[in-house]
Amino acid sequence: MKPSNHTLLLAGIFSSLIAPVNLQADSDPEITDDGLLDLSLEELIALDVPDVTSVSKRKQRLMDSPAAVFVITNEDIQRSGVTSIPEALRMVPGMQVARLNSNTWSISTRGFNYIFANKLLVLIDGRTVYSPLFSGVNWDVQDTMLEDIARIEVIRGPGAALWGANAVNGVINIITKHAADTQGGLLSTGFGSEEKAFGAYRYGGELGDYGYYRAFFKTFNRDGLANKDGTDANDDWTLKRAGFKANWRTANGAEASLQSELYDGTTRPDLKIFNETTLSPDRIINQSRDQKGGHLIGSYKQYQADGSHFTLKGYYDRYENYDYRFTEKRDTADLEFQHQILPGNDHDIIWGLGYRLTQYNLNSATNNITMAPARRTDRLYSAFVQDHITLSPQWALTLSSRFEHNDFTGYEIQPNASLTWKISDEQTLWMKAASALKTPSISETSVISRGIAFLREEDAPVPGTATPDLLAISGNDQLDSEKLFALEVGYREQFNNRLLFDITAFFNQYRDLLAYVDQPGCLDRTTFDSSVMLCSYGDNGGKPAVEYSTTFANGLTANTYGLEVTTDWQATPWWKLQFNYSFLGVDAFSKDSGSAITNSYLRGNEHLLETLSANNTANIRSYMNLPHQWYLDFWVRYMDNLKDAEVSAYTALDFRVAKKFGKDLELSLTGKNLFDKQRLEFDEIFSGLGETEVQESWYLQLRWQH
Template sequence: MSLKLQIQLFLFLFGLLVQAPVVANNKNNPVSKHQDPIFEMSLEDLMNVEVVSVSKRKEKLTQVASAAFVISGEDIRRSGATSIPEALRMAPGVQVARIGTDKWSVSIRGFNGRFSNKLLVLMDGRSVYTPLSSGVIWSQQDTFIEDIDRIEVIRGPAATLWGVNAVNGVINIISKNAAKTQGTLLTAGGGSFEQAFVGARYGGMINELTPFRIYAKGFIRDHTTTLSGNSANDTWHSARAGFRIDHSQGIDELILQGDIFVNGISDTVQQPPIFQSNSGLNVIDRNETGGNIRLRWDRTFSERSALMFQAYYDHVRHQLAPQAKYVESFDTDIQQRFPLGRRHDITWGLNYRLYNSNLDNTLITAFVPDKKSNYFVSGFLRDEFDWIPEKLKLSVGVRLGYNNLSGIEVQPNARIIWTPDEQSSLWASVSRAVRTPARGEHDVIINRGILPPQPDLTGLPLPIMQAIIGSNNFSSEKLIAYELGYRRQIQTNAAIDIAGFFNDYSDLRDFELGMIMSAVGMHRDVFFSLLQQEHLMLPILFNNNASAISYGTELSVDWRPHERWRLQKSYSYLNIDTKSNPAFRDIDASTGGAGTANPRHQLSLRSNYDLTERLQFNLWLRYVDKLAFYNISDYVTMDAKMSWKPVRNIEFFLVGQNLFSEHHRESQSDFIDTVPARIPRGIYTGARLDF
């Protein structure tokens, strides 16, 4: 569809919605402003939204000593976002860049890349970290988006409570209780880039104490384009289904939840030169299948005393290049909170996590051994002390853990918050966090190409394979973080939240050149049968010789100039200075290139306006600074959504995404060299029926 035709279609449908007749209210068609959260909640209510990801218990947002931001389900609906990464663009301090149709780089406070490894992402408290890269594969992380209650974004270390890899932040996607999703919801639509999507959810009652829901969804997304304007061959077909059961009786609550998914994805990969031939593009079709199941039990003895147990199992097949036979994880977690005297709240917990992986090796990437198990065991203790009741609160804690990749890890934290009145709070913290090694950093071999024989250099008439090789000596990356924040409700219709940070990183991932060696032993076992040719190996080795300093500030402003109009602004500034081996900065954007592979400035402005009680018009303007590392220019773009409810339970919507340009670049894949892609403008329309 041409640019001109897309714009004409958007304006035509927009005009139809604006001119649509208003259906009068009556008993059979009750449409009230009180059904819309923008009218239900005052700004004061929004500032007092409860979050659980900061201290693993419910706290008012205004009373947490952390840089926390909440993206509500209503925010997601109004934005028109169709995926979790797209919704995360709303939060200050979060870097989100789309690499291709199914690929994103997502991080907090920098060090972004396709396999960002300093961010912990949770789905209802279930970690979705992959042990191969210490990151998140976003194509596998999805749900029925209408079932998301909120996304809690914690910027800064949260390792004391959540464990390893909660270095730069935590993202917790929290779904609605099944009691809030009763009845049937159907949604469907399609357009240019979001070619087709359909979803259905049904909620009912097993008995009066046990609500449940089931859902199924699927979509087809079009390909992006290469820099030359050709197809990037990265279309994406996906299907997913799941369920949730909530049971509440007395002081006990029980949750049983699970999902399964199937992805069909294509990629265009830049192949390294093999057998002394020229490199070329290769289209790879890959399938991803997986599922998870989670059980959680809560017993609440009092407002200050509770016990929690959680266990989950996650299994994924065909995950990366190389194709994974399977990657699975098993996790158990127990936590207790109780009072100690009038002013102390004690929380302790134990966690055990096991990862198993079984991989197929290819000419490009191999793991030695191909099968391996990694485990993490840890415990934490935290004391929250009311120094001056309702005015000054101090919390200190420490997590002590052991894993079979880096050994013993200690992660302490101290936070203090002062609330001089109900409208404002000032907080500060200092934390230590670690990012443990991934399997890839210990066991991987990545073929970066075959060089012709160099007899003058090697003395042998054999080709030389350049290879990145993992090392068992690679240890954890460390961070000491200092944070300061301030929140204030300026008036009844305005609020501001500002946070600043200074991060000192050490033992970061870097590379060094090894000695040319004969490809024998384990390396010959991996590649010789595939290459069918003897060769030498030029190793590029992992080490922990890099370091970095980062600092920045994040600002969010929430303002309601009118009861029907809400404006939300966020701004982020980030500066990263790294010290690493300059010869290998092009390999790893998330460390050596971090200073220029992350936007220094980001700006977001959202406008949600209710034209009538049935007609909503939402705009979302974004600015992202340049990424010199990838030679990507800064860009400004806008999304728009118009939604119309002719009756209470039917909604029609029209969405335009990336409206300011036909295409733009946002990021590029590192390590796995997929072809650089441009993200297209998109327009889609659809309907939602809820009864």
């Protein structure tokens, strides 16, 4: 689609603004303009390359990390103009983010993108935000005050040896700021065409001589997306959230923290539900779906005289989802002990133990979903060990493994080995071999989903059928874990103290991937129709609704391979550019001829896996600090076509201009998705969500901090 006239106008304004050469800079709110002008370009780059902890559970330079790791900083979040964590993840090379409606995203990396994407492990301050219902993430409740996020560390590739099962294709670790770094008050509020109204307030103070705290409240009301014809999809989203965090030191130098959040939200997703009476899909609109919950996290870290330390962390999480189709209530309690020891100059050993208890209650509200059992308790026992071995000043070897026992597949082992060659302080080459597992979920083992209309009437294999052809999927409690063996090699270099370059190549081999396979016999409420040799509902005037009965099996293998490139260029003290590009290839195979749906009119499992994700993605981001505390930022991103979802390739532009008044007040205007009036980013059939499209939007924001 061609850029609109106002987008071309913005491009012209941008071109005229980059011409001046006598410019000031103030990219960090904690550093004055004059302070930044005194820094070298090398020092400016260092400000934007923080240490990371997600790769090896210990602090290390990003340059030396033996993994494909990318860091989204707090400045990236604020200057990109994103209003949610899923939108921020679009910055990450290789990360594929597609929005399905106002509050639902499909997010994955290195393939397998879907609304039920289940090969990413996501943590927020050490709390695993994982749903055992589908082994994925409920992104609509993973939120916090964005100004309080210190950074988001994203590992592309397996991290299961340290973080556990389901850290197959990546780990997203969201880390919020220490309470000492959020002192005083902060108010953020605004409105716009899609962000109809939003506001947040946070205040931080001291707790005695050694402690700090902050508390916040935020709320928003987001407009729904658009139907294909441009009308409002009426899937508005509102959410209220409040929380606090406290950090303090004890008299003996130990560190402790306590934090909690509560939330309550409502959405109105556009749904398509099969009606057994009329034998046709009903469209459900303006039907509220309520969600609420909260969590409490506590941690204690004690340092020893020899430099070692141990950490004890625990959390409790409550989640309630009142969907039109079913109700889910889940309680999770998690306890983890971690100990770092330094037995010699050449070894840095970290080991730990963990226990997680999950209790949930699932109740179906329609005949289309059957859950057994409705109540369930699962336990997860885990242990891990890692040894970082310094072979020489240039070479380091890291060996690690995690050992788990879960209630789905029993005992599992997930090892990892990485080798780092520090060619110089500015050059690092690393190699990694790792295994990871995705354990079966409740929906894959214990749920029957029916009424999934997968063919248009004109494509029906039974001539004259006026009702949709339906798919029924039954869980299989005999499933094994999906398995990954991954090989990666990466190289990083800093050129001329101005340019950072990072490239990663990978090859992943998957075994025992889930496939849809024929299930003998018909389910209840259906009969076998000998005239079509299939199961059918009723007659509906002599024209039955055909149902294909399927189940899951570990019936597929797949290979994925790709290349990911990132560059950070501090072009001048006032202008920073970042570019990344990713290529992904997927080849899938059936394990044997019996491990596939035999009906030829169903798309094959192999085709589904190979076409779920885009082959090519790219990002260009620019941050410009102009005279008199003006800021101009833009973000162009490209997403290749999604063949299975029948979504065309697109290029999107986000644009932000801001003005600061003194040190405390900032006013900004952000435009999003400016190349298209609206566009489809994803489409699927299994969830019943209606087809809605992302719209061009603008919003105005006022932020005051003191």
